[in-house]
Amino acid sequence: xxxxxxxxxxxxxxxxxxxxxxxxxxxxxxxxxxxxxxxxxxxxxxxxxxxxxxxxxxxxxxxxxxxxxxxxxxxxxxxxxxxxxxxxxxxxxxxxxxxxxxxxxxxxxxxxxxxxxxxxxxx
Numbered sequence: 335x336x337x338x339x340x341x342x343x344x345x346x347x348x349x350x351x352x353x354x355x356x357x358x359x360x361x362x363x364x365x366x367x368x369x370x371x372x373x374x375x376x377x378x379x380x381x382x383x384x385x386x387x388x389x390x391x392x393x394x395x396x397x398x399x400x401x402x403x404x405x406x407x408x409x410x411x412x413x414x415x416x417x418x419x420x421x422x423x424x425x426x427x428x429x430x431x432x433x434x435x436x437x438x439x440x441x442x443x444x445x446x447x448x449x450x451x452x453x454x455x456x457x
Contacts, residue, residue, distance in 0.1 A: 336360050336446040338429050343451030348420050350455070356412040356429035356448055358405070363387035366432045367405055368444060369414045371425035371453075378428070380439040382414065392437035419455045426450040 337359040346352050358367065368383040382393045382403035391403055397416075405412040412429055428451075430444035438444065 336365075336431050338431060338446060338448035340427065340429050340448040340451040343427060343453045345454045345456065346419055348455055348457050350419050351415065351417045352419060352453060354414040354416070354427055354429075354451060354453070356414075358386070358407075358410050358412055358429075358431070360386065360431065363407060364433065366435065366438055367403075367412050368430045368432065368438065369401075369403055369412075370428045370430060370441060370444075371423075372428070372450075373425040376425075378441045379425075380441070381427075383432075383437045383439065384412075385437075386412075386431075390437065392439070394439070416453075419453075421455045421457050424453060424455050426452050 339357040342354040365386045369381040372378040402415040431446040432438045432444040
């Protein structure tokens with residue numbers, strides 16, 4: 335059984351940084367862990383993925399150089415650090431786990447999801 339619990343969302347101002355956490359409970363390490371977000375009226379958007387124990391990272395072009403993903407299996411935690419936030423980053427942010435693909439980027443490739451954490455960026 336896989337359990338994912340996000341935290342760290344909130345209200346910030348444009349230009350601020352914010353770090354999201356995802357508590358991870360998995361039976362083994364052969365998962366790709368990803369961060370997604372979904373703004374009102376929009377599709378769920380891939381942000382970044384990493385292999386839970388193997389490392390390696392893949393970023394969406396829209397966040398490369400601005401967002402950082404990393405995980406620590408010993409601490410059962412996945413993080414997403416976000417820099418230079420803008421109102422366009424306002425969304426519900428989700429962590430997810432996948433056993434399929436190679437740094438999967440489609441939401442349909444992820445079988446397990448957290449409940450999401452709201453990030454609101456004011457101008």
